[in-house]
Amino acid sequence: MEPASVTRFREYLKIKTVHPTPDYEKCAEFLVNQAKEIGLGYQVVECVKGKPIVIMKLEGTDPSLPSILLNSHTDVVPVFRDKWDYDPFAATRVPFDDGKDFKIYARGAQDMKVQGALYMEAFREIKASGKKFPRTVYASFVPDEETVSIGGMDPFSKSQEFRDLNVGFGIDEGSVSADGNTYILPSERATVPVVFTAHGNTGHGSQFIEGTAIEKILPVINELLDLRASELAKLNALPGQRETNLGLVTGVNLTILEGGKQANVVPETFSATFDIRYSPLKDLHEFYEYLENLAAKNGCEIKFLYREEKNISKPVTDDNEFLKVIKSTCIDTGRKPVVTVMSACTDARWLRMKGIQSIGVGAIHDHPEYPHANNEYMIESKYIDGIPFYTMLIERLACVPDTN
Ligand SMILES: [Zn+2]
Structure with a gap:
């Protein structure tokens, strides 16, 4: 029954x-x-x-x-x-x-x-x-x-x-x-979906073009991937189950990478989209500022696809x-x-x-x-x-x- x-x-x-x-x-x-x-x-x-x-x-x-x-x-x-x-x-x-x-x-x-x-x-x-x-x-x-x-x-x-x-x-x-x-x-954790976009000089792929979009965006990507590595190391050092501890660290994933149309053309624009999950143990608004500074110091634009208010x-x-x-x-x-x-x-x-x-x-x-x-x-x-x-x-x- x-x-x-x-x-x-x-x-x-x-x-x-x-x-x-x-x-x-x-x-x-x-x-x-x-x-x-x-x-x-x-x-x-x-x-x-x-x-x-x-x-x-x-x-x-x-x-x-x-x-x-x-x-x-x-x-x-x-x-x-x-x-x-x-x-x-x-x-x-x-x-x-x-x-x-x-x-x-x-x-x-x-x-x-x-x-x-x-x-x-x-x-x-x-x-x-x-x-x-x-x-x-x-x-x-x-x-x-x-x-x-x-x-x-x-x-x-x-x-x-x-x-x-x-x-x-x-x-x-x-x-x-x-x-x-x-x-x-x-x-x-707060969801922080964010897009960085760089604009730069374009030209023929056979030349050494200066100030390209990819050169501007790479330091941004590298810094966030470093953050990813250090947070992962923190997670792995925590006692207990990984799934359960996930909320205690910040998650970073590069989810969309866009730019370039053809192999012999240096692209004018490059963009990188990240899915970041920010731990509530730290200040969310300070993190927003950090990301804005990261974009600014590398000459990139930043767009938050969604920006949560502080709890x-x-x-x-x-x-x-x-x-x-x-x-x-x-x-x-x-x-x-x-x-x-x-x-x-x-x-x-x-x-x-x-x-x-x-x-x-x-x-x-x-x-x-x-x-x-x-x-x-x-x-x-x-x-x-x-x-x-x-x-x-x-x-x-x-x-x-x-x-x-
Ligand atoms: Zn549900």
């Missing part, structure tokens, strides 16, 4: 919220129906037309208290269909371990419909128990996280509808943990009441909490830019990690084990006294 919670999860997975043409309308309809069935308040906000954000509400007993916001994104990344053993949008349930357990194959099974589905299951448990807590808890289901949040958390976090929620603290995306630890992520939320310290609750919930549900830095970016950054603390935490551990990969799946028993985790977490977060 398939548990009802699994059937609901699979229904959510079957909705094709896949880029570049996600079916957000059908998704919103499904989520609204879930809210109604569970007995929650709900609201649908469209900051960008055709990109609905569904907000569910578990009402608290003291509306004067700042609320808790559990966020998840509804969109998923594209698939290479021929590389999958099962239809990525059929949520096929495949038995293993002599039929004692199942793998559910679907795009989004890990990133991150599992977490959204678990929020709903936890709300369902709480509603059924009749328990009430002081703080109101919202769950937001947002589009476009995988496309820099253009129709999702970026505009939503700046909207009146968001201000009306009076959010005091957020929970956001946590990754599936491949080892026995549950990673708690109060901060993340203005207070750093989460060990005495933080919400962090304590997350840790105790991990321990009381048989998990091993480890606080670290998220290596990639999540929607939590939009809340942090608003000065609201937000922590990423996922319920799934000891599970092969396949986000954005072929044959993404979720083990059924791991999903079911996540329900008591979020149920307990929501109950405890909603009871944290207001200290401000």
Whole structure:
């Protein structure tokens, strides 16, 4: 017999919220129906037309208290269909371990419909128990996280509808943990996509042309590749798993190198695009200045494809009441909490830019990690084990006294 919670999860997975043409309308309809069935308040906000954000509400007993916001994104990344053993949008349930357990194959099974589905299951448990807590808890289901949040958390976090929620603290995306630890992520690296462009003298390839574009851009490339090497050395010297430590160092990759049209013509322009992931342990705005100076001293132009604002939320310290609750919930549900830095970016950054603390935490551990990969799946028993985790977490977060 398939548990009802699994059937609901699979229904959510079957909705094709896949880029570049996600079916957000059908998704919103499904989520609204879930809210109604569970007995929650709900609201649908469209900051960008055709990109609905569904907000569910578990009402608290003291509306004067700042609320808790559990966020998840509804969109998923594209698939290479021929590389999958099962239809990525059929949520096929495949038995293993002599039929004692199942793998559910679907795009989004890990990133991150599992977490959204678990929020709903936890709300369902709480509603059924009749328990009430002081703080109101919202769950937001947002589009476009995988496309820099253009129709999702970026505009939503700046909207009146968001201000009306009076959010005091957020929970956001946590990754599936491949080892026995549950990673708690109060901060993340900033994404710094940057293009350097050099212009120089051009001419015949047989000549020694002076002041060429390539001569100007090479020192920039070399300096950033040196930074890459030193950060990699730092990473390799850290104790523990490399994947887990990634957020503690700055990542540098030269991703696009452009210039030159023909072998015997010295190009007038050369450009280099870097994907840099800057560690939150250092000052982001100082780094922006460093990059600008690097361009200027080599006579290059610089363009940031996207420039993040400074996170203005207070750093989460060990005495933080919400962090304590997350840790105790991990321990009381048989998990091993480890606080670290998220290596990639999540929607939590939009809340942090608003000065609201937000922590990423996922319920799934000891599970092969396949986000954005072929044959993404979720083990059924791991999903079911996540329900008591979020149920307990929501109950405890909603009871944290207001200290401000
Ligand atoms: Zn995600």
